[in-house]
Amino acid sequence: MSTILAIESSCDETSAAICVDGKIVSNMIATQSIHEKYGGVVPELASRAHIENIVPTVEAALMELGIGDWDFEIDNNVKETSISNIKYSVLNSIDAIAFTHAPGLIGSLLVGTQFAKSLALALDKPLIAVHHMQAHVLANLIAEEKPAFPFLCLTVSGGHTQIVLAHSPLHLQILGETIDDAAGEAFDKTAKLLGLPYPGGPLIDKYAQLGNAHAFKFAEPQISELNFSFSGLKTSVLYFLQKQKPEFIEENLNDLCASIQFTICNILINKMKKAIKQTGIRQICLAGGVSANSGLRKAFELLGEEKACKVFIPKFEYCTDNAAMIAITGYYKYLAQDFVDLDYSPSARSIW
Numbered sequence: 053m054s055t056i057l058a059i060e061s062s063c064d065e066t067s068a069a070i071c072v073d074g075k076i077v078s079n080m081i082a083t084q085s086i087h088e089k090y091g092g093v094v095p096e097l098a099s100r101a102h103i104e105n106i107v108p109t110v111e112a113a114l115m116e117l118g119i120g121d122w123d124f125e126i127d128n129n130v131k132e133t134s135i136s137n138i139k140y141s142v143l144n145s146i147d148a149i150a151f152t153h154a155p156g157l158i159g160s161l162l163v164g165t166q167f168a169k170s171l172a173l174a175l176d177k178p179l180i181a182v183h184h185m186q187a188h189v190l191a192n193l194i195a196e197e198k199p200a201f202p203f204l205c206l207t208v209s210g211g212h213t214q215i216v217l218a219h220s221p222l223h224l225q226i227l228g229e230t231i232d233d234a235a236g237e238a239f240d241k242t243a244k245l246l247g248l249p250y251p252g253g254p255l256i257d258k259y260a261q262l263g264n265a266h267a268f269k270f271a272e273p274q275i276s277e278l279n280f281s282f283s284g285l286k287t288s289v290l291y292f293l294q295k296q297k298p299e300f301i302e303e304n305l306n307d308l309c310a311s312i313q314f315t316i317c318n319i320l321i322n323k324m325k326k327a328i329k330q331t332g333i334r335q336i337c338l339a340g341g342v343s344a345n346s347g348l349r350k351a352f353e354l355l356g357e358e359k360a361c362k363v364f365i366p367k368f369e370y371c372t373d374n375a376a377m378i379a380i381t382g383y384y385k386y387l388a389q390d391f392v393d394l395d396y397s398p399s400a401r402s403i404w
């Protein structure tokens with residue numbers, strides 16, 4: 053038996069999850085909407101919001117497990133006592149505490165790390181450091197139906213774009229990654245050029261559904277091996293828009309979004325085709341926030357049909373940043389007894 057409490061705080065979501073014997077039983081996420089008006093995540097504001105959110109988010113995760121497991125009657129007279137009893141009982145049943153140690157905003161990472169360390173010290177339980185990008189890949193192991201090893205994973209988020217070969221839960225190999233912007237950044241930055249608010253990815257997706265994907269053609273970079281580049285696309289869209297009349301965007305928004313989305317998806321799918329050919333692996337997974345994109349999901353399913361591959365896409369709540377993916381990775385690390393000391397430091401850079 054193992055019960056892992058996990059904490060994720062690498063960017064602008066504060067999340068806590070609990071994994072019991074490899075099954076996610078609780079996953080709470082507090083989203084920070086404060087960044088919208090600034091057009092991007094403001095690191096200092098993110099750290100402050102994590103500090104405000106972390107205790108209630110962890111408590112909510114503990115309560116969900118507590119109520120689900122023990123079926124407490126909450127009598128109003130003894131409500132306070134019952135709630136602390138639940139939290140106390142659940143805390144005592146925890147075998148280890150997992151936290152995101154890299155990569156991310158250092159102030160944000162520090163909040164989750166310090167919280168996890170304090171809890172580990174107070175409860176005298178082992179501490180597990182989890183790499184955020186490994187966790188995105190292992191989100192594919194949350195569902196009942198899991199990919200068989202080895203599998204390929206296309207991880208597409210706001211900060212990363214990678215093709216990963218998973219040999220086993222804890223042996224992951226990066227086959228290719230972006231040399232500049234991530235796929236999510238390509239969505240968000242081009243959306244900004246179209247005058248859409250941050251984060252623009254979901255809005256491009258929405259308008260693209262009403263547009264013609266072949267209305268406009270944007271540059272697709274020729275990058276060697278399995279690496280990606282998205283900064284040229286942003287420039288290509290910028291130069292194209294600079295040549296148009298002021299009303300052009302408004303009149304062509306749907307077609308512009310559909311064409312941009314098509315170009316980003318094409319770049320991603322072509323590299324996956326190459327990876328499938330190079331490795332001969334026929335289990336393919338998606339991960340990261342951009343896997344919510346409807347065009348990419350469709351293109352990925354089609355790729356599976358075309359190349360006779362079995363396709364896996366995690367539930368939406370496990371694609372964007374969440375602690376359930378930290379908890380499932382923590383579970384495999386717990387089985388391997390892969391623990392860290394209390395003096396372990398988080399890192400903003402992506403040390404795999």
Ligand code: KG4
Pocket residue numbers: 063208209210211212235236237239240251252253254255256257340341342343344345346371372373
């Ligand atoms: O994985 P994630 O939640 O956070 C990071 O670790 O970065 O990914 C966030 C990214 C943002 O760039 C956001 O615009 C993008 O995922 N995104 C989408 C969609 N939903 C989220 N991009 C395109 N279409 C979507 N439906």
Ligand code: ZN
Pocket residue numbers: 184188209210340341372373
């Ligand atoms: Zn992420």
